[in-house]
Amino acid sequence: MLKDFFSKKKHASKPSEEAKQDIPEGLMLKCSSCGKIYYREEMRKQLYVCQKCGHHHQLPSDERINSLFDEGSFLEYDTNLETGNPLEFPSYSQKLEKDQLKTELKEAVVTGEGTINGFRTAFAVMDSRFRMASMGSVVGEKIARALEKAREENIPFIIFTASGGARMQEGALSLMQMAKTSAAVQRFRDAGGLMISVMTNPTYGGVSASFASLGDYNFAEPGALIGFAGRRVVEETIREKLPEDFQTAEFLLEHGQLDAVINRHDMKKYLTTILDIHQAGGNVS
Amino acid sequence: MRQVLEFEKPVIALREKIAELKKFTTDSDLDLSEEIVKLETRLEKLENDIYTNLKPWDRVQMARHADRPTTLDYIEHLFTDFLEFHGDRYYGDDAAIVAGIAKYKGQPVTVVGHQRGKSTKENIRRNFGMPHPEGFRKAARHMQQAAKFGRPIICFIDTKGAFPGRAAEERGQSEAIARNLMEMAGFEVPIICIVIGEGGSGGALALGVGDRLLMLENSTFSVISPEGAASILWKDGGKAKEAAEKLKITAQDLKELGVIDNIIPEVRGGAHRDLASQAELVDRAITDNLAQLEKMDKQVLLEKRWEKYSNIGAYTE
Numbered sequence: 001m002l003k004d005f006f007s008k009k010k011h012a013s014k015p016s017e018e019a020k021q022d023i024p025e026g027l028m029l030k031c032s033s034c035g036k037i038y039y040r041e042e043m044r045k046q047l048y049v050c051q052k053c054g055h056h057h058q059l060p061s062d063e064r065i066n067s068l069f070d071e072g073s074f075l076e077y078d079t080n081l082e083t084g085n086p087l088e089f090p091s092y093s094q095k096l097e098k099d100q101l102k103t104e105l106k107e108a109v110v111t112g113e114g115t116i117n118g119f120r121t122a123f124a125v126m127d128s129r130f131r132m133a134s135m136g137s138v139v140g141e142k143i144a145r146a147l148e149k150a151r152e153e154n155i156p157f158i159i160f161t162a163s164g165g166a167r168m169q170e171g172a173l174s175l176m177q178m179a180k181t182s183a184a185v186q187r188f189r190d191a192g193g194l195m196i197s198v199m200t201n202p203t204y205g206g207v208s209a210s211f212a213s214l215g216d217y218n219f220a221e222p223g224a225l226i227g228f229a230g231r232r233v234v235e236e237t238i239r240e241k242l243p244e245d246f247q248t249a250e251f252l253l254e255h256g257q258l259d260a261v262i263n264r265h266d267m268k269k270y271l272t273t274i275l276d277i278h279q280a281g282g283n284v285s
Numbered sequence: 286m287r288q289v290l291e292f293e294k295p296v297i298a299l300r301e302k303i304a305e306l307k308k309f310t311t312d313s314d315l316d317l318s319e320e321i322v323k324l325e326t327r328l329e330k331l332e333n334d335i336y337t338n339l340k341p342w343d344r345v346q347m348a349r350h351a352d353r354p355t356t357l358d359y360i361e362h363l364f365t366d367f368l369e370f371h372g373d374r375y376y377g378d379d380a381a382i383v384a385g386i387a388k389y390k391g392q393p394v395t396v397v398g399h400q401r402g403k404s405t406k407e408n409i410r411r412n413f414g415m416p417h418p419e420g421f422r423k424a425a426r427h428m429q430q431a432a433k434f435g436r437p438i439i440c441f442i443d444t445k446g447a448f449p450g451r452a453a454e455e456r457g458q459s460e461a462i463a464r465n466l467m468e469m470a471g472f473e474v475p476i477i478c479i480v481i482g483e484g485g486s487g488g489a490l491a492l493g494v495g496d497r498l499l500m501l502e503n504s505t506f507s508v509i510s511p512e513g514a515a516s517i518l519w520k521d522g523g524k525a526k527e528a529a530e531k532l533k534i535t536a537q538d539l540k541e542l543g544v545i546d547n548i549i550p551e552v553r554g555g556a557h558r559d560l561a562s563q564a565e566l567v568d569r570a571i572t573d574n575l576a577q578l579e580k581m582d583k584q585v586l587l588e589k590r591w592e593k594y595s596n597i598g599a600y601t602e
Contacts, residue, residue, distance in 0.1 A: 086542065086599035087533050137598030144595060166486075166508045168517065171532045172544045175508040176597040178487060179494045182466035183594045190471060206508075209447075209487045213463040228458040228487070229449030237449050247454060255455045 069114035122150035132164030140177025165205020220249035356398030362564035379420030395431035398441030418461035447488030469494035475578035
């Protein structure tokens with residue numbers, strides 16, 4: 001019946017328990033925005049951008065690095081830094097271990113260098129699968145060191161940010177990473193270095209309020225949520241409903257907070273053009 | 286009415302008792318002076334017990350005390366010829382931050398600080414000391430000027446945090462804070478930052494990057510409020526007291542963690558008990574630290590500032 005077709009069924013799109021069991025874990029992915037179902041492999045080839053609606057899903061750091069840097073050019077920095085539990089915060093160490101197992105990462109940021117269409121560049125890629133890429137001592141230290149390395153080597157620095165904010169379990173030590181990384185950006189800038197920041201979903205709190213906002217160019221991926229305070233906190237504070245697009249990359253662009261919003265598929269070409277123009281300007285070695 | 290903190294109640298009760306006995310002694314023929322002396326000794330001991338054993342949560346209460354001296358209180362006691370200047374030149378003037386120039390013992394300085402109100406009316410005008418981007422940009426403007434004219438910068442930190450509002454987000458709260466952190470790392474003049482009350486998160490740090498970060502004995506400095514941490518970690522804002530202990534937000538803990546350089550002692554019972562004496566203690570700290578910093582040449586100053594920040598953090602390699 002046509003009427004049935006239009007009536008809302010509460011769990012229409014939810015697969016039954018039985019159906020779930022038929023699909024091997026992680027083989028299929030569903031676009032969280034439009035609901036289109038993909039094979040994981042197909043989605044991976046598309047850099048986790050939905051072909052139907054263009055939604056940019058979380059991109060694991062290793063796949064982001066592979067998508068941007070020339071094959072075989074990637075050299076990772078500072079692979080030995082280990083996070084401690086300086087405040088002896090309950091269950092912090094266990095949480096770290098769990099995410100290390102889940103992601104096969106040691107911490108929430110990968111730093112290193114490589115070439116993008118031949119242009120040598122230092123970089124940092126944050127990975128929100130690990131503790132929501134919150135900024136603890138190791139994240140701050142690795143980013144500061146990568147900036148120092150870029151300064152010494154006189155090469156550009158590109159950072160892909162993602163973060164829920166501070167690493168609460170490290171208390172003020174986490175807060176001070178904002179100062180450390182910003183001071184490192186200051187030294188890098190002072191030496192004439194080119195810094196490009198690309199904010200991905202989500203970039204909040206202490207990361208948004210430090211290096212993420214300090215690029216010579218600040219970009220974002222489409223639909224990325226970016227802000228200092230989270231939407232819920234803002235709504236509770238001002239007691240008013242916020243617009244649907246509040247804190248999206250497009251909202252920030254409209255409010256003058258970004259240089260451009262760049263589609264993931266265009267990223268390599270776009271960055272190449274910037275690196276090329278800057279090399280012609282003489283700042284990049 | 287004066288705000289009474291929970292842990293102070295026994296002290297207040299005993300004080301009232303002594304006052305009562307004293308009044309009785311003067312008003313009647315009965316001489317209770319022996320009794321009074323006894324109680325005064327007890328008060329001395331009680332105060333000592335309480336104020337030397339303050340728990341983190343007690344200090345949170347102290348840092349938030351309605352009568353606690355604010356930036357403008359210290360400015361009045363420590364500086365001469367203070368001139369307050371307004372506006373960020375882009376959008377507006379944020380009353381949650383005060384900034385200006387003054388003389389410190391005859392020497393020109395730039396002073397910047399968060400400013401909360403003491404009355405409800407003033408608190409509303411000053412947004413409870415929680416800045417918008419224009420506040421941070423006003424601070425940046427004055428610090429840039431200090432660097433240009435070679436004046437040391439003194440910052441007073443006293444905020445629950447940057448204001449989490451819609452307009453603040455639209456006008457770039459993150460960028461305003463980030464820019465201050467970066468620029469403060471590079472100003473070629475001595476910068477002394479003093480936490481006088483609450484030092485809440487990025488909004489506090491935005492006036493907190495310098496050569497010295499000092500904290501008053503009963504102030505706090507934290508990545509998130511104890512209430513906020515409790516609600517995120519344990520979905521229970523009521524566990525704030527526990528969060529205050531776990532987060533290590535007191536001056537004593539932060540000195541140990543290497544986050545701050547030194548602690549400025551407070552008068553017994555807290556800074557609000559005696560502003561003039563407290564200002565003297567702050568004065569001494571500024572004088573000592575400024576003397577050390579002014580001996581360094583610009584390059585050494587910046588190099589040491591970088592070293593200080595690059596060393597903060599806990600990791601193994």
